[in-house]
Amino acid sequence: MSDVTNLEFTVEPSATPVPDSEREKLLENPGFGSLFTDHMAMIRYTEADGWHDAKITQRKPISMDPASSVLHYAQEIFEGMKAYRLDDGATALFRPDENAKRFQDSARRMAMPELPQSLFLDSVESLVDIDRQWFPSVEGGSLYLRPFMFASEVFLGVRPAKEYLYMVIASPAGGYFKSGASAISIWVSEHYSRAAPGGTGAAKCGGNYAASLVAQAEAIEKECDQVVFLDAAEHKWVEELGGMNLFFVMDDGKLVTPPLSGTILPGITRESIITLAREEGLTVAEEPYAIDQWEADAASGKLVETFACGTAAVVTAVGTVRSSDGDFTIGSGGPGQLTEKLRRRLGDIQRGVAPDDHGWVKRLFES
Structure with missing residues (x-):
């Protein structure tokens, strides 16, 4: 099994990023949950090799076998967090260590492997870094981050899966409620x-x-x-x-x-x-x-x-x-x-x- 303390992310920049002018137009009214950045983070887990193959890569569809365990037994967890543009222009996360801990708690309850907190934080920070141009300029805007993990093993038996895929995607966000009511x-x-x-x-x-x-x-x-x-x-x-x-x-x-x-x-x-x-x-x-x-x-x-x-x-x-x-x-x-x-x-x-x-x-x- 791999030593996760030495696991580093391979960065594969998108070959087709959204052009600057188009991105700026999209960020004028990002809404919530429907606009996404150019990249995503991924880490694989198998019972034999543990956590491995960590990468930041182009955001794209996932190829899944119809017998992937998550599609039948719903072994899946996620987190919700935001990256903010600070008043001095720097970028920051709010209490990301607590998200990392809760992600482990959720994994434990759902009989899934616990992602080390250091890997959780590295994945989020690396994604925010490469997609830092996606922060919306609207008042109260932020970069909403969605770390998630699901059972990817191709198997129909009723037991905890032996293979998982952890990912992080990012979505520029404005207001949450569409009504805009106070x-x-x-x-x-x-x-x-x-x-x-x-x-x-x-x-x-x-x-x-x-x-x-x-x-x-x-x-x-x-x-x-x-x-x-x-x-x-x-x-x-x-x-x-x-x-x-x-x-x-x-x-x-x-x-x-x-x-x-x-x-x-x-x-x-x-x-x-x-x-x-x-x-x-x-x-x-x-x-x-x-x-x-x-x-x-x-x-x-x-x-x-x-x-x-x-x-x-x-x-x-x-x-x-x-x-x-x-x-x-x-x-x-x-x-x-x-x-x-x-x-x-x-x-x-x-x-x-x-x-x-x-x-x-x-x-x-x-x-």
Whole structure:
């Protein structure tokens, strides 16, 4: 088996990069998740050779055998992270070590080999370096990074695969929500659950998101931006949105967020918000919060704000909650003061505008 401590990336620059003028035009309105850079990172794994064949190469389609294990048993995990252009023109990542750790946690839960953190970080940094010209110039723009790994062994037996392909692709990103609203509306899922105790809720795997899509489609049909899931056992406790964690701001300054109990993804943005909120003097409680209590607190005024957070959307206010039992509005229906303060403070740290007292920002290279 190869010694991964000495594994270096072979760089194979694209022979057909997007011309500068065309790229600049594309970056004027990148949207989210539909525009991609010229290159990608790849590392192969086999049971016999371990991690090997690391390269940065031209982004292109993958050739797969119809019997590739991932197509039948869904052994797949991924991460979501961003590279930022700092205020001084340098480029940086936000807490990439936490993404590397979570990627290992997800792999362990899905019976997949754990990618060494050093290789994860090298792959991301090398891709950002070669595609540094793809940063969008729009306000709040970033380079969204998608590391992922899947079972590539050609085999139909039901067991963990023996071969895997790890990759990273990059996508210039603008705003996440197409509506552009200052606060989103969410639909309460009544018939579907995202995760259950003992399941894969804490792993960032494609199956969790596939299971959420029918509920997300229902939310869109009800003219909502996102869906919120309740616990699978009692269908009473608020857990998370389809792709974001939730926070509830009380009138006494208390900040409540559902606890990590194996059914909720441990968001890196979530953990960062908890840290920043405590620095603001707020009491942060990681405790269960019922859907009925959410509505009652909104009606009484005890609840003054609700916001969602995640890598893609960062911090986003929740204005309206809808269900088959009726709708309710949180506060004025728009973003509240604390939501805006935490969003701004986190964004300023990520972009180098504010001091990084926690060592969260990893500078990669100068402009």
